[in-house]
Amino acid sequence: MGRIAIIIAVSYGILGVVAVLVIATLVWSSTRGRNRQTNLHKLAEREKTWFGIVVVMLVALLFTTIWFTPYSRSQDNGQAFPVKAEQFAFIVPGRVLHAGVPVKFSLTSADVNHGFAVFNSKNVLLFQVQVIPDHTQNYVYTFKQPGIYHIVCFEYCGVGHDQMKGEFTVR
């Protein structure tokens, strides 16, 4: 699992545990605490507080994650590496890339939408972008480790989709 996947798993797990605790309290309150006096108007009023909490949490999530949006990667420069995707193969230049130097993938499709997902030799997903017909999608990435990297198509592209793979070497 990659770093971002671990962040997702941990935060989803923590929120899940909190949610389960809250829900358990609710169930307990509505099975054991029957006919207890509750101020429904007060609860309805607290909806505003909850609204505020939700807005604050979402704004916080927005401001902590927006910096990791990958869009500037399509603008950067690096070793040119054009890849053509077509049903059901990736056509990659027959040359070796260098570790530590940015690689500029220029991705085009000969037919339908494809996905360009790159995995390292330990099967960790490093990044992915879509390859769309009629357009060129760029993505700049710097490989730190030499090795063989695998490309997997991540957009359904027809009956040979699950066999659409490729690889390239970084030295």
Next chain:
Amino acid sequence: MSADAPTTHVEPIDEPLTDPAELRLAKRLTLQYVITAQVILAVAGVLGVLMRDSQANLGRLDPNWFYALMTAHGLGAFVGWAGFSVMGLAYWVFAQVGFPVRKFGRVMAEATYWLMVAGVGGIVVSTLALHFAGSWVFLYPLPFHSAGEWGKWATAIFLTSVLLVGLSIVTWCFSILHTAISPALHAVSEKWHNRFGVALGFGYLWPKRFATNPKSVPYPVIPLTVISVDMIIATLPLAVLLVEMIVQTFVPSAHVDSLLAKNVLWWFGHPVVYLLLFPAVAVYYVLVPRFAGRKLVSGNVITVGWTIAIIANVVVWAHHVYLDYPVDSPQAAINTAMQPLTFSLTIVSALSLYSLFFTIYKSDYQWNAAGTALFLGLVSWLSAGLSGVVNATIAFDQIVHNSLWIVGHFHQMALLNIGFVAFAAVYAWLPDWTGHRLYSESMAKWQVWLTFLFGTAQSAVWLIEGLDGAPRRFAVLPGRFLTMSQIGAGIAIVLGATQILFFWNILQTIRGKVAKPASERGGLGVLVAKGVMVVLLGLLAFAAGAAIWIVVDNVSKSPATTTAAKPTTPTPTTTTPSTTTTPTNLGGGDPVAGKTVFESAGCSGCHTLSAAGATGTVGPNLDDAKPPLALVVARVTNGKGAMPSFKSQLTPKQIKDVAAFVVQSTSGG
């Protein structure tokens, strides 16, 4: 919010229809939609289990079958079951809050039903009989690039069927709007636009401008009105694209920019999720207060949420194309703006969940089958909402996009939230619709709990596989996911079998049967029945475990399905389609006959293939390229670049044979 908004919540009117004719119509419409939807569930559910089993190597489907089933399952379960169920329930929700369906609304409701039935029927025919496998999002221009697997007519029938489903959604919206904007609103003003504002809940925010007398609009009417406005806006551009695609099927020179088409698809594809959610919320708004024995705990802020929803719902589509940002388009800027807009939509869910959970809090909540289903539906809504926030965050989406995480997320949403609303509504209201008591309350409870447990486990498997890099829409997943897929398949089988309890309960209720309550069956009888049930469940669990163990054991011994360990070649090849993971899958072609075809059709003139003694150098070296079966079939059939099409020279059988020969002689090592 305006300054003069009341500080305490307004008690909405919640008086059901009393006129027998109006009630009869609402019953008939609801029952018609809901029962048909459950039939679609039965079919779509079986397809889902077959797909899961195939991925787990328990009955491997041919790739075309897998993807055709995937196309039918997606549309069938999502629109034909979950969507159609809640669309029907909307009419009963209206009846519960005193809104009759009037003439125009009825005509539109009938049209909706038949358009939907025709559309779903056409989808079944084009996929299961004619092999259309363009997936249920039919991403332009995939339907026209079938790699020889389906024909023009399959494409045309499929696209026309989806268009019918789209039209069905539009007629439903008209029917709902006509029913909502009615005298039953008790709006002070007669003007339609003022009533429209009242139906959208504006009266809670601006009580003078959108005045009602004697009381405010019932909460359930608000989400129904909001979604009807949004789905008209969302569906019309897709209808135009579908018409273009139908034309393009027969006139290949027609063309649309692929990125534009993708945006149009998701312009519809996102709001359609809320075509399921918002009417489901309306059902929650009616039933949860009833089971809690009190009014919905809600202030005015919830209507702020719904007001946000009207706009936000139709301007968040691009979160489905977060990973498309070609340099020659403004897509990156659009996508960036969509993250906060998508976040704002979660406020509606957060506020609704608050209201519904606190309506239950410290109440005398009835934990019957329907009440339990609603509560568990809310729990699933919460967990699906949280996984949805992950998808909505661009930095996270670049990891989970198109992975099985997404499949886990939307099954939580569609099956465990919307589906549970459908289950709850059937258990709560089938007696009202049929005039018969529910056949068995305890059977219903078993179905609800087992579906929740196994459905949640099923989603958990997908979420974990997704975070581990498993792609969605793979007939055959990479070998390292096999064990997880087998666990998932076991869960899916039990989940599917559990639904027999649901269908049997409906059937028996309609037939007017009543299972004897436990108290009448006597102490010993109950004990025996419970004992048998426990034994049966134990056996089921044992059988599932044993089946998984046997399969895992067999598979781990078979070299064919282990992770394809690639030889590290010193010189990278130009084309690198990988070694196939299933060398035994030759698509029904005969490799021996294929060798003859290879030699006689002139393949050797251009290609190198040692098994045929061919040494041509014009085209790719097949020994190196190791092309997958579907690629060979596609290239031989249609040609590409310098490669001519052999469609007129070779029969489909010969093409399959030659493909089988090439695959067998290159992939086996």
